[in-house]
Amino acid sequence: MKSKTIASNTRLTLGISGLIAIGLVLVSLMFIPSKAAALSGAEFNAANIIDDSVFFDKSTMSPNQIQAFLNARVPACDTWHAKSSSPNDPGPPYKCLRDYTQAVPNVAANSYCSGIGGNGTVYSAAQIISIVSDRCGINPQALIVLLQKEQSLITDTWPWPIQYRSATGYGCPDTAPCDAEYYGYFNQVYNAAKQFKRYVQTPENYNYAAGRNSYIAYNPNGGCGGRNVTIQNGATAALYNYTPYQPNQAALNNLYGTGDGCSAYGNRNFWRMFNDWFGSTNGDLVRTPNDPKIYLLSGENKYPINNQRVLSDFSRLGPIRYVTDQVMSSYTTQPSLSNMVQKNGGALYLVNASIKMGLSSCSGDVAAYGYTCANGQYSPLTDSQIQKLSNGPSATRLVKPKGSNSIYYMENGKKRPVASWMDVERINGNSPVKMNVLTPDFVNKYSNGSLAFGPGRLVKTSTSASVYVVRDLNYVYPISSLVNTNELGLSGSVGVMSSTDLQTYTISPSILRNKLNCGSSNYLGTLGKNYSVSDPTMTTYGYNSGEFLAGGGLCSVINISSTPLGRYLRAGNSIYYINNSGQKQAFGSYSAYSTHQAGNGNPGYISVSTYFVSTIPSGSVIN
Amino acid sequence: MSKILKSRKFLVLLALLIVVGAVAAYAYNSAQSDKEKNTQPENSYTESSKDQEKSEAETNKANVDKRADLEKQASQTSTTKKTVSVVITNAQADSITSYVSGVFEDGGTCTATITKGSSEIIKTSKGFKDATHTTCAPIFLKSSDFPSSGTWAVKMSYSSSTSEGQSQTVNIEVR
Numbered sequence: 128m129k130s131k132t133i134a135s136n137t138r139l140t141l142g143i144s145g146l147i148a149i150g151l152v153l154v155s156l157m158f159i160p161s162k163a164a165a166l167s168g169a170e171f172n173a174a175n176i177i178d179d180s181v182f183f184d185k186s187t188m189s190p191n192q193i194q195a196f197l198n199a200r201v202p203a204c205d206t207w208h209a210k211s212s213s214p215n216d217p218g219p220p221y222k223c224l225r226d227y228t229q230a231v232p233n234v235a236a237n238s239y240c241s242g243i244g245g246n247g248t249v250y251s252a253a254q255i256i257s258i259v260s261d262r263c264g265i266n267p268q269a270l271i272v273l274l275q276k277e278q279s280l281i282t283d284t285w286p287w288p289i290q291y292r293s294a295t296g297y298g299c300p301d302t303a304p305c306d307a308e309y310y311g312y313f314n315q316v317y318n319a320a321k322q323f324k325r326y327v328q329t330p331e332n333y334n335y336a337a338g339r340n341s342y343i344a345y346n347p348n349g350g351c352g353g354r355n356v357t358i359q360n361g362a363t364a365a366l367y368n369y370t371p372y373q374p375n376q377a378a379l380n381n382l383y384g385t386g387d388g389c390s391a392y393g394n395r396n397f398w399r400m401f402n403d404w405f406g407s408t409n410g411d412l413v414r415t416p417n418d419p420k421i422y423l424l425s426g427e428n429k430y431p432i433n434n435q436r437v438l439s440d441f442s443r444l445g446p447i448r449y450v451t452d453q454v455m456s457s458y459t460t461q462p463s464l465s466n467m468v469q470k471n472g473g474a475l476y477l478v479n480a481s482i483k484m485g486l487s488s489c490s491g492d493v494a495a496y497g498y499t500c501a502n503g504q505y506s507p508l509t510d511s512q513i514q515k516l517s518n519g520p521s522a523t524r525l526v527k528p529k530g531s532n533s534i535y536y537m538e539n540g541k542k543r544p545v546a547s548w549m550d551v552e553r554i555n556g557n558s559p560v561k562m563n564v565l566t567p568d569f570v571n572k573y574s575n576g577s578l579a580f581g582p583g584r585l586v587k588t589s590t591s592a593s594v595y596v597v598r599d600l601n602y603v604y605p606i607s608s609l610v611n612t613n614e615l616g617l618s619g620s621v622g623v624m625s626s627t628d629l630q631t632y633t634i635s636p637s638i639l640r641n642k643l644n645c646g647s648s649n650y651l652g653t654l655g656k657n658y659s660v661s662d663p664t665m666t667t668y669g670y671n672s673g674e675f676l677a678g679g680g681l682c683s684v685i686n687i688s689s690t691p692l693g694r695y696l697r698a699g700n701s702i703y704y705i706n707n708s709g710q711k712q713a714f715g716s717y718s719a720y721s722t723h724q725a726g727n728g729n730p731g732y733i734s735v736s737t738y739f740v741s742t743i744p745s746g747s748v749i750n
Numbered sequence: 751m752s753k754i755l756k757s758r759k760f761l762v763l764l765a766l767l768i769v770v771g772a773v774a775a776y777a778y779n780s781a782q783s784d785k786e787k788n789t790q791p792e793n794s795y796t797e798s799s800k801d802q803e804k805s806e807a808e809t810n811k812a813n814v815d816k817r818a819d820l821e822k823q824a825s826q827t828s829t830t831k832k833t834v835s836v837v838i839t840n841a842q843a844d845s846i847t848s849y850v851s852g853v854f855e856d857g858g859t860c861t862a863t864i865t866k867g868s869s870e871i872i873k874t875s876k877g878f879k880d881a882t883h884t885t886c887a888p889i890f891l892k893s894s895d896f897p898s899s900g901t902w903a904v905k906m907s908y909s910s911s912t913s914e915g916q917s918q919t920v921n922i923e924v925r
Contacts, residue, residue, distance in 0.1 A: 213811070215818045278814075279807040289814055300854040300883050303832070305817065322881050334839040334847045334885060341839040347851045349835045349918060369881045371837070371849060396806075 166402050168379030168395075173343070175359040176398050177269070177408035180446055182323075182362030185260045187405070187514065188267045194253035196271065196404075197225040200281050208285035221285040224274070227252040229312050239263060239324035240317070255313050263320035268405040270295075273319060276396040295319040296370075301347040319369070326368045327361035335367040343367055344391075345375040351389035366394050406511025410445040412438070415455050421447055422455070422464075425508050429458035430465075436568045437464055443481030443515050466569070467498045467505040470513040475505055479569045482519035492522045497540025497573065520563060525555060528567040536600065541576035543600075546584070546622050553581025554600065556683050577628035582680030583617045585609075588626040595629075596639050599680040603632045604639035610738055614641035616655030616686050637676055641739070644675040645682035651692050653735040657685045658692040667694065668743070669709035688733075695724055695732035698740040702732055710746030719750055834915035836860070836886075836906045841920045844891050848917060850877060850884040850908045858910030860886030864922075866902045871895055877908060884908070896924045 188196070201223045210218030229252070231245025240263035250258065256274075260267035275281040277296035293299050294315040298306035309318050330336030335343070337360050344353035356373065358364045367373070374395035377386030382399055385392075401408050411424045412432070421438060422429040432438050441464065466478050467486065476483035477496055486492050489500035498504045525545070527534050534551050535542035545551050551560060580586050580597045585606075587594045595603035596617055606612055641652040642660075649665070649672065650657040660670065678685070694705045702720045703711040714720040724730060834852040841847075846862050858877035863870065873895075875887035886906065896902065902924055907916040 211811075213815050215815055216811075279810040283807040283810070287811070287814065289818065290810070293817075297881055298854055298879070299817065300852055302852045303854065306854050306879070319881070332885075332887065333880070334849050339840060341847070342837070343839070344837055347835070349837065368885075371839075371851070371883065 166382060166399060168374075168382040171374065171379055171382075171395065171398055172409075173354070173356045173373045174363065175409060175448075176363045176366050176394055177401065178410055178446060178448075179327075179360045179362045180410060180443075181408055182266055182269050182365070183264055183327075184266045184515075185264050186517065188257070190251075190254050190257040193256050193267055193271070194225070194251065197223075197253055197281065201225050201284055203284070205284040213287075215289045216287050219285075221287070223284060223286060224252045224280045227291065227312065229255065231255060231258065231313055234317065237321070239321045239328060243317075245313075252312065255316055259313075259316045259320045263317070263324050265320045265323055268401065269323075270316060270320060272397050272400045272404065274316070275400055276393055291315075297322070322369065323362075323365045326365040330361070330364065333364075333368045334371065335364040337361045337364050339364075341367075343373040344371065346372060346389045346391045348389065351375070366397060370394055370397075406509055406515075410448050411512060412441070412445040412447045413450045413455065414447060415452050416449055417452065418455075422458070423506070424458055425506070425512060427459055428461045428507075429455070430461050430506050431463045433463045436566075436572065437466065439566075440466060440479050440569065441481065441516075443517070444512055461506065462503045465498070465504060465506045467493070467496070468513070468516075469505045469507045471510055472507070475500070476513070476516070477522045478516060479565045481516050483513065483516040484519040484522040484563060486522050492524065492537075494539060495524055495537040496522065520561070523561050523563045525551060525560065525562040526570055527562055527564050528570040529564050531567060534562065535570060535573075536576075536579045537573070538576055538579075538600070540573065542570060542573040543576035543579040545579045545581075546624075549619070550579065550581035550584060550622075553583060553680075553684055554579065577631040578622075578624045580622050580624075581684070583684040584622050585612060585617065585619065586622040586624055586629075588629050589623050590626050594621060595632075595634065596681070597632075598635070598678070601632055602635065602679065603629075604635045604637070604676065606639050611639060611641045611652075613655065614736060614739065615639075615643065615652035615657065615681075617681070617684070618655075635676070639676060640674065642670070642675045643678035643681060643685065644672070645678040649675040650678070650685070650687065651739075652685065653739045655686060656688045658688050658690060658733060660692045664692050664694075667705055667707065667709060668692075690733055693730050693733065694727070695720070695730060696735045696740060697732040698735050698737045701740075703740060703743075704749060705743065706746055708746065709744065711740055711743040712746040712749050715748050715750035723749060831911075832913045834908060834913045836908050836915050836917035838904065838906055838917050838920045841904045841922050843893070843896070843922055843924045846873075846889040846891070846904060846906065848886045848906045849880065850886065850913070850915065852915075853884050853908075853910070853913045854879050854882070855884055855910060855912065858884060858908055858913065860889070861907045861909070862889045863905045863907065864891075864902050865905075866898065866900060869897055871902075877910065893924070899924045 204221065204223035204226060206221055207219045208221055210216055228249050230247045230249050231243065232247065233245055234240075234243040236242035243258060243262055256267050256270050259265070260270055271281055273295050278286070278290040278294050280286055280290055280294055283290065291312045292310045293305045294312050295318075297315050297318045298309035309315060326333055335341050335358055337358055340355055340357040342353050343356050345351045354373065358367065370393035372391035372393060374392065375386060375390050378390035378392060378395050380386065382395070398408060412421055413424055414421045421432045423432060423441060423444060432441070468476050468478055468483070470476065475486040475493065477486055486496075493500055524537050525534060526537060526542070534545045536545050536554055545554060551562070552558065555561060579600055582597055582599060584597045585594055586597055586603065593605065594609070595605055596612055597603050612618065643650050643652070643657070649660045651660050660668070665672070696703045696705065696711070702714050702717070704714065704723060706712055714723065724732075832853065834850050836848055836850050838846060838848045848860065850858070850860070856878050860875045860877050862873045864873070873889045873891065875889050877884040877886050886908070900923075901921050904920045904922055905917055908914060
């Protein structure tokens with residue numbers, strides 16, 4: 128009994144302990160942050176808040192991308208939010224920035240921004256950001272962040288009109304009213320962008336400039352002090368001229384919150400928001416003072432850059448900046464940076480001259496450029512890095528080095544010189560020709576493959592008289608004479624290649640005649656035209672399908688007649704009928720032909736060569 | 751026995767409370783995460799905390815109110831000038847740059863008073879509107895402006911029809 132009690136008590140204690148343990152585990156789960164903080168205040172560099180190459184890059188977002196971004200920040204506008212007690216809140220309906228529109232006036236060009244021919248047309252807030260960004264040469268992302276840091280307009284789900292009125296804080300001094308001259312959303316965005324340009328174009332008139340060592344206060348309250356900073360670039364100077372405060376340590380220690388009574392947040396928030404929304408404000412190409420090796424930083428990884436060519440292909444992700452050995456070692460070293468990059472676990476791109484070209488197939492264009500889809504072959508980049516690379520066309524197999532007359536066909540990691548423009552057109556297939564122009568350095572990293580000819584080209588080697596017809600880029604048919612190629616309509620000059628090049632082609636064991644198979648159709652070529660041959664006609668002529676060689680690439684270059692091969696043929700002045708025994712029967716007169724074919728539904732004749740009719744056995748004359 | 755039972759009951763109750771609390775907190779946390787997930791934009795931009803943004807938006811609204819109050823006060827006629835602060839950002843023997851915070855206007859006068867012992871040099875420039883404050887046009891100095899080398903004390907002051915104020919003193923070395 129006693130033992131039972133003890134046992135029962137033990138079970139109970141164990142059960143209670145278990146429950147407590149489970150509870151504690153669950154409680155502890157609450158304190159594991161679901162997402163590690165992306166950014167640390169220690170990374171803030173007061174001397175370089177943002178690189179010029181980032182701040183003045185107006186090409187980062189299209190108007191549609193800006194609109195999509197605004198939509199994403201406010202998936203649902205709280206149009207009918209309850210009116211607050213504030214006298215500045217007019218009450219619903221509220222209009223979010225994603226839906227905001229405004230008439231844009233004409234603004235004459237000046238030293239800082241090109242002209243805006245708004246002419247009173249109503250534009251969306253996103254379009255206005257895009258227009259101002261384009262005319263003044265400011266990154267639209269910087270303007271988006273400015274609107275957020277000044278008035279929270281990007282994320283506010285029920286903004287008040289007063290926030291649009293002073294959207295970028297332009298003309299709004301600390302502790303004093305905003306200047307009515309600069310009221311209005313367009314005015315605010317435009318004047319801010321123009322002012323940023325003015326700062327960098329006339330730095331001598333302003334407090335902060337690149338290379339100058341200046342005192343930057345922590346707060347409008349002079350008693351809070353400040354610190355001297357040698358500002359590294361114009362964009363950072365522009366931000367300080369606009370908002371002349373730097374974050375103090377308390378503001379940096381609590382990057383996503385408030386610091387102390389002496390903190391100011393404008394430039395800290397600009398930096399933080401830009402990083403969170405659009406990626407690094409600084410170039411991602413780094414080196415240490417002691418080691419000239421350059422790396423691309425991406426997420427937690429670093430990719431060594433092997434040579435100047437790769438560096439220049441990714442220059443848009445620069446400029447190169449120095450980091451300490453400690454910072455460098457905090458990134459995981461990956462295989463060398465590849466010209467093939469991957470976006471967010473998905474699409475693959477080929478990168479040349481900071482332009483990204485889509486790659487569609489592992490066995491197709493990826494293999495053509497000498498890659499596979501295996502890990503390590505491509506470098507995964509962050510979305511913002513992918514976005515910084517300009518959008519190019521899809522990768523093409525035909526490429527041309529910039530400034531060169533040569534054109535190459537990319538195949539199995541080699542570049543095959545294409546023999547002539549005619550070959551380019553034939554390799555390309557249907558017009559227009561799609562061919563990317565790449566940097567010579569990039570193209571020349573590939574070794575040459577064999578000379579490439581288009582389908583239908585007659586080719587020979589310099590050491591032999593044998594002539595072949597190119598069916599596909601790596602396949603040729605031998606021919607016994609030019610009669611059959613003339614019949615198929617494959618003519619033109621004979622291209623010459625080396626015998627080594629010819630060895631890279633497969634030479635068909637079958638000699639090409641005037642019969643080709645293209646898909647489900649068989650064609651007979653005569654006088655340069657190709658006529659489809661139906662199964663009954665095959666029987667009539669006594670042909671078998673084995674005589675029709677695979678047309679491959681030839682199918683796209685031969686001239687196919689809309690008329691099928693029939694029983695009536697005309698060669699010179701003679702007209703023939705092909706009878707059920709496969710014999711040709713000449714007509715004694717034209718009227719005999721007319722009468723005969725009228726009795727067979729007036730199919731008419733097709734014109735053929737005398738060579739072709741000579742291959743058909745003769746029967747009796749029809750009179 | 752009853753003590754044991756009480757203590758047992760207490761332990762069971764405590765355990766249940768912890769479990770229920772933890773489950774509720776975990777569920778809430780998950781729900782919050784789900785909510786956050788559901789509001790993730792479909793585009794590829796890096797996310798920061800939505801709650802943080804929301805709170806910033808509300809803080810901004812409070813600031814909007816504060817500023818509007820300032821505008822209201824400013825519209826009421828006042829005979830006294832507003833006190834503003836002047837900040838020297840760079841003082842050298844050849845130039846002084848500075849700005850005035852708390853005012854956005856053209857036409858005020860920025861005055862540099864440079865002293866050493868009984869010697870005093872006074873230079874002025876105009877203030878002009880600059881985004882969120884008033885910038886003083888740089889004041890340029892020549893070596894001939896200084897009767898002697900050594901440490902000189904610079905103080906900037908600002909005066910306009912609406913505002914006045916001065917900076918802290920900054921020393922410059924004249925060779």
